Amino acid sequence: MTSSIEPEAISAPGKVFLAGGYLVLDRKYTALVFGLDARIHVCIEPIQTKSGVTLHEIIVRSPQFNEAVWEYGYRLTEGNGGVSVTQLRASHDSSLNRNPFIETTLAYALTYISTHLAQPQPQIHPSSISILASSSYYSNPGTAPTPTSQFLNFDVKLSEAHKTGLGSSAALVTSFTAALLSHYLPRDVFDIEKDASLAVLHNLAQTAHCAAQGKVGSGFDIASAVYGSCLYRRFSPSLLEKHGEPGSIDFSSNLRALVDGEVQWDTEIRKAAIKMPPGLRLLMCDVDCGSETPGMVTKVLAWRKQKPEEADPIWDELQAGNEELAKELTKLAESGNQGAQDGHGRIRELFVKNRKLIRQMSKASGVPIEPREQTLLLDACSKVAGVIGGVVPGAGGYDAVVLLIEDKPDVIADLKELLKDWKVEQDSEDAVKIGNVGMLGVREDMVGVRREDPVKYRDWVHK
Numbered sequence: 498m499t500s501s502i503e504p505e506a507i508s509a510p511g512k513v514f515l516a517g518g519y520l521v522l523d524r525k526y527t528a529l530v531f532g533l534d535a536r537i538h539v540c541i542e543p544i545q546t547k548s549g550v551t552l553h554e555i556i557v558r559s560p561q562f563n564e565a566v567w568e569y570g571y572r573l574t575e576g577n578g579g580v581s582v583t584q585l586r587a588s589h590d591s592s593l594n595r596n597p598f599i600e601t602t603l604a605y606a607l608t609y610i611s612t613h614l615a616q617p618q619p620q621i622h623p624s625s626i627s628i629l630a631s632s633s634y635y636s637n638p639g640t641a642p643t644p645t646s647q648f649l650n651f652d653v654k655l656s657e658a659h660k661t662g663l664g665s666s667a668a669l670v671t672s673f674t675a676a677l678l679s680h681y682l683p684r685d686v687f688d689i690e691k692d693a694s695l696a697v698l699h700n701l702a703q704t705a706h707c708a709a710q711g712k713v714g715s716g717f718d719i720a721s722a723v724y725g726s727c728l729y730r731r732f733s734p735s736l737l738e739k740h741g742e743p744g745s746i747d748f749s750s751n752l753r754a755l756v757d758g759e760v761q762w763d764t765e766i767r768k769a770a771i772k773m774p775p776g777l778r779l780l781m782c783d784v785d786c787g788s789e790t791p792g793m794v795t796k797v798l799a800w801r802k803q804k805p806e807e808a809d810p811i812w813d814e815l816q817a818g819n820e821e822l823a824k825e826l827t828k829l830a831e832s833g834n835q836g837a838q839d840g841h842g843r844i845r846e847l848f849v850k851n852r853k854l855i856r857q858m859s860k861a862s863g864v865p866i867e868p869r870e871q872t873l874l875l876d877a878c879s880k881v882a883g884v885i886g887g888v889v890p891g892a893g894g895y896d897a898v899v900l901l902i903e904d905k906p907d908v909i910a911d912l913k914e915l916l917k918d919w920k921v922e923q924d925s926e927d928a929v930k931i932g933n934v935g936m937l938g939v940r941e942d943m944v945g946v947r948r949e950d951p952v953k954y955r956d957w958v959h960k
């Protein structure tokens with residue numbers, strides 16, 4: 498079998514989590530996730546070596562950031578342990594600047610690839626990989642190298658970039674995995690246009706992301722990076738507890754069985770269950786102030802365990818509200834926005850009701866999911882004509898708000914005017930000074946992972 502010697506490029510979308518944060522960590526509940534038109538692109542091409550020279554090296558670059566180059570050596574391990582990856586130093590005394598998402602994804606994807614190539618010595622040729630991200634993933638100002646450039650140069654190190662919370666690691670792991678599989682496997686084994694290959698991609702990206710992230714998430718962000726907007730029910734966490742690590746005995750065959758679905762995945766991804774009605778759109782506002790998701794998750798789950806009698810009714814009511822919201826949006830979309838005459842009354846009510854439950858959850862758990870500052874912001878935005886409703890997305894906190902609005906320039910202009918001088922009153926005891934509130938240039942996009950034309954990235958790849 499021969500793999501592609503042509504460059505390949507793949508992109509995957511970011512996400513906004515409209516409903517079901519915290520609930521979705523439990524398989525009894527679901528989440529409503531929209532993919533966004535902010536994407537992470539990965540372009541891969543072979544490194545040409547002089548004849549007779551055998552290199553086992555993969556170079557990864559993120560050319561929008563300073564010092565963002567990671568070089569890896571790779572080798573097949575004994576005991577069916579798959580491919581192990583070692584980061585190489587640029588020089589003897591330079592320190593390692595690690596990127597756990599790239600390193601882990603590389604080891605998992607190369608291991609899976611090696612199981613499909615000629616045994617006992619699968620040939621994986623050296624390659625060079627470039628990562629390019631839409632500017633809305635980061636709030637740092639950037640400059641366009643040319644007037645028509647699709648991407649910005651941020652001129653900071655990746656560690657200094659301010660994330661806007663659109664799920665950069667999930668979009669990266671998904672597009673990176675898809676680019677490696679498309680490049681190293683023949684089309685009849687992996688073809689991103691085919692459903693069976695999407696399932697392989699989902700399972701592999703989910704497994705690698707979970708390993709790199711420390712097994713904290715529900716996986717909704719990988720599901721939407723692969724499939725786009727969807728109603729999501731997570732997989733059982735026990736699925737990802739037994740495969741071992743790269744280099745451990747039988748990792749290779751365990752991973753192959755897991756990814757190919759020999760071990761049954763119980764994830765539910767329903768694309769048809771969510772749609773955006775024509776004439777409406779999502780709009781995201783980035784609040785220049787961060788929150789720590791893992792710490793919030795730990796606290797909310799601890800409270801739920803301790804006080805199920807308080808938490809369970811909130812979980813059940815929120816789930817009912819979330820399901821109805823998905824149904825209303827889909828019904829409206831399928832009717833071509835018929836029924837919008839009442840100003841989307843039922844959808845408005847559902848936003849209000851769900852927010853009330855989220856505030857109850859915040860108060861009872863002591864976690865600032867919709868803190869007062871965000872309540873004030875959401876209330877003010879919701880009063881702007883043409884705004885149907887809004888929520889704190891995902892885990893909530895101080896990071897962002899997402900609004901459902903009529904897709905009209907006037908509505909956006911009025912919101913811009915409101916946010917221009919937005920300030921939080923400082924009279925409450927817990928007042929956290931939320932910074933500037935900016936609008937992110939993103940909206941929902943139903944499309945998941947897709948193939949791109951590598952020519953688009955030529956200037957960045959050969960920078």
Ligand SMILES: Nc1ncnc2c1ncn2[C@@H]1O[C@H](COP(=O)(O)OP(=O)(O)OP(=O)(O)O)[C@@H](O)[C@H]1O
Binds near residue numbers: 599629630664665
């Ligand atoms: N352009 C990029 N190039 C290389 N690595 C990146 C890039 N963007 C993100 N990453 C990797 O993803 C990590 C950020 O992932 P993390 O899960 O913390 O945030 P996120 O997915 O954007 O946010 P959230 O889960 O809040 O939506 C970075 O530390 C880096 O390892």
Ligand SMILES: C[C@@](O)(CCOP(=O)(O)O)CC(=O)O
Binds near residue numbers: 518519520521
């Ligand atoms: C709290 C949680 O349910 C959602 C987190 O969403 P976000 O990363 O804040 O968009 C965690 C998860 O599902 O992984």
